[in-house]
Amino acid sequence: MSDLKRALGEAVEAAFAAIGAPPELGRVTPSDRPDLADFQSNGALAAAKRLGKNPREIATAVAERLAGDPRLSAIEIAGPGFINLKVADATLSDRANAIAADPRLGAETVATARRVIVDYGGPNVAKPMHVGHLRASIIGESIKRIYRFRGDEVVGDAHFGDWGYQMGLLIGAVMDENFAVRAVVERLNAGVHGEDLGAFDTVDLADLDRLYPQAAARGKADTDYRDRARKITAALQVKQAGYYVLWERFRAVTKVALERDFHALGVDFDLWKGESDVEHLIAPMVAELDAKGLLVDDQGARIIRVVQDGDKRELPPLLVVSSEGSAMYGTTDLATILDRQRAFGPDLVIYCVDQRQADHFEIVFRAAIQAGYAAPGQLEHIGFGTMNGTDGKPFKTREGGVLKLNDMIELTREKARERLREAGLGEDLPPAEFEEIAGKVAVAALKFADLQNFRGTSYVFDLDRFTSFEGKTGPYLLYQAVRVKSLLRRAAEEGAQAGPVNVSEPAERDLVLTLDAFDAALTEAYDKKAPNALAEHAYRLSQAFSRFYAACPIMTAAPAVRASRLTLATAALRQLERALDLLGIATPERM
RNA sequence: GCGCCCGUAGCUCAACCGGAUAGAGCACCCGCCUUCUAAGCGGGUGGUUGCAGGUUCGAGUCCUGCCGGGCGCGCCA
Structure with a gap:
């Protein structure tokens, strides 16, 4: 089942082909001007350059080809040659019904499943995790879940730093x-x-x-x-x-x-392999590297040179054996590649590790390719920026120490308890459930604050802001989900049945268009290894639902309208919960 | 010194192979709870996208230079 963006894109591409323009230029995107259209295609502008024609002429010719399409209620040419498409209410209704009936809520799977290892978390022996481990855990967990949901066979490995x-x-x-x-x-x-x-x-x-x-x-x-x-x-x-x-x-x-x-x-690993688990592979591996002629003696150590033609600077070598005879960080990484190759045979290994280690991974990957342990492109380092304090420097507590992850979670949880009490939420709940809710709110606050940013950039860790729970925050998303759950419980009590969606109100149209955008957001998050694309979708969906909730009464509406809106609300809830789950955020039943 | 990344509203961040009027949240101002959870909804104020050039019909996005910041550069991981 294809989303509207892709379905309409195929139609526009066919129209481009029919008038002799390159079909790939017919790509359709959500409109930048929601006041004018639902979708747009900018291809006429690029086609004009290639064909040496007036862009508005091309756009007009394309629009004429699309004119009979019953899915479109309006086709307009605007500005220098934008093709604006408005989707018919009946088409939106059909799409909403399809999403509501789809166990995957409108999301596609990959064409060919791959075997993928996600290496993340990076805990070390003897060191309690601190705020610096937050990103590695949160981003890696989300990437693992996104890849798995798209249909790949995925293993998450903590890669315990226990050797060296x-x-x-x-x-x-x-x-x-x-x-x-x-x-x-x-x-x-x-x-x-x-x-x-x-x-x-x-x-x-x-x-x-x-x-x-x-x-x-x-x-x-x-x-x-x-x-x-x-x-x-x-x-x-x-x-x-x-x-x-x-x-x-x-x-x-x-x-x-x-x-x-x-x-x-809420982070789970499939494997808790440590660096020590590949220790037995190191001696034979070193012997093999030596036999292949890759090892060079240098300053008492044994190294592999990884310089390549076209390098803009000289990359340091991989240090395989130190002058003391020890295996180094890169040695165990290389042995781990070998171990994974033998045990799992991954098509892709994603290393979710601090951006500062980019050079290290480049060196290890090159050595692995030289040794025949990996193919180019099979190993990928997904770096992320550091988390800084409000002073722009790496985060420290007021006392100047490192804030332990466990303490940070407890601080956030305490804030969640406070906010719940202030709002009078959950006061009639049993203490155990209240605690569970506070825990989920705290985790949602921490994770969403991180995942809404693109992973590559550093960001400021501001505890006050993270725990404000207003606006674009994790607790806002949970709140929207919980409101729907409450509504659906009430509908069930009153015996109100869900039925076919029939879209008419602007808020309903907007909600369906947002639901339709799930697959695009998921695909982008997958391709770019960037959960922020999905976090953005979850937030937009919450906003679209909240506007719908405010503008479109459900329980007091006429039976057919109520049935339609109950289906919409249910689909929105399920897609929101799924998106949150892919971000590693769990939703409470009430709050 | 060399290399990589970054510079967008007062603050924190987005922006889909270059596209229309650069979007959110916070803060600030105004309005909305006798109707489904107000941690909410609607409206408003706020921008020379670090600077200067270049390519292009069109640049936050691509190229060059400069300024500012972060990080990395073999026996830690």
């Missing part, structure tokens, strides 16, 4: 502070068996969170300290028992906290 120099730093720091742990690690390293591991249980996430920044800072300033951390890292990577068992403890305590945070955000 940071682990060596942290192991060293914990051992320096906790002598009981140190003693156990040293005995295990020495090959002692049957050791009591009770000392490890005292290490918790708060310790790791506290020690990591200190250790990272000291590693930068103190050469000896850094060398020791590197040696520990190398020993961990060959699974020396003491380090390895302590590391397992780090991983376990971190994952519990991460799962709590992701759950609160």
Whole structure:
């Protein structure tokens, strides 16, 4: 089932072809002038240049070909040669009925399904998630859902950062502070068996969170300290028992906290693979890269050069093995590509990671292609901008610290409770449901504030603004959905039946045209990996519904009109809930 | 220094292969609750799209230069 934009586009393209103009110029778009038309085609202007004719003549010839089309109530030529199309009410009614009857609410699926991996979230061992993880989680989750809804086979992978120099730093720091742990690690390293591991249980996430920044800072300033951390890292990577068992403890305590945070955000991963899961692939991979002649010794390290003809500057090489013998960030990324190739065979891997890592991914992807682990175009980095504070600098709390994701969610949830109480909403609800609603409102506020912006640009995180819940916000969208649900409950109680749509009022026309635009928004979000296109649609749909709700009484209307409007309201609700779900936002039943 | 991204209303952001009068929200002003949830709806104020050129019938969008900002540039991830 095609949307009106595409259906009319085919008709206009055929008209262009019939008068000898390139058919692709007949593309139809929603009108920029809703006061004049529903759809427009600008193709006559471009065709005029190619054919050497007057644009208005071409537009007139096209309009004459379209004149008999029963779907159009008006065809007008305006300005230098715009073709303005107005759709007949009966056609809008038919389209509304089709959308209402469609389980997919008017959205198409891709012609050929692909196997896709979305790599997002990027949590790390020992570091509680902070506001910087918000975007990676929110955008990645939405892209995963959009791809899946369009029909691709999609796997979301958290790609747990659990392997590397940071682990060596942290192991060293914990051992320096906790002598009981140190003693156990040293005995295990020495090959002692049957050791009591009770000392490890005292290490918790708060310790790791506290020690990591200190250790990272000291590693930068103190050469000896850094060398020791590197040696520990190398020993961990060959699974020396003491380090390895302590590391397992780090991983376990971190994952519990991460799962709590992701759950609160409505983010689910299909896979929780870590960098450590590909550790066993690294040695054979390095040997193979060597055999292929890709590895070069340089300054004591082993690297792959990735420079290409046409580069505007010299890209650094991929560092495969450090001078200490450690696998690096890029090494595990390369091994992960190999692992995914073997285990899943993806047509596309989407890396939803901060834009600042663009160079890193370019280097890794080039190395993977050189090694034959990936084809050009198969790996794609979808970067996003940073989230800044109101001062334009990376977000910090008033105290100057990093705001933890969990704390931010709780702050927003508290604001949601306040606003619900102020508005007198949900006061007669059981406490558990009230809490559930506050949680959904908070998540909607955070996610929509992020997703309404194009992912590539940085944006300002303003807690006051995000929690205002008025205007173009997540809670506004939930509010519209809840109003429809309330209305439909009432209709059910009164035995009011939905029936065929018969469009007449301007607000009804506008609502149907907005419903019709769902597939275009979804397709754009999919093609550009840009959920903001879908977020914009969800907002426009809410607005169109709200105007319809204000202008067109439903329950007090005559039976046939009421039936038509109930169908429209139901379709709007279902499409809105679907769009919100694709953004990762859940809707409460009431609020 | 080299490279990438960005600069749109007082603020935060949109803008569909270049198209008509550059759109939303916030803030500000005016109106609308005895009728389906006012976290709502309607109306209004607010713009030389950083600057200067160029291409084009037509430029926020493409090209060049400049100004301003952010980020990245091998042994962290």
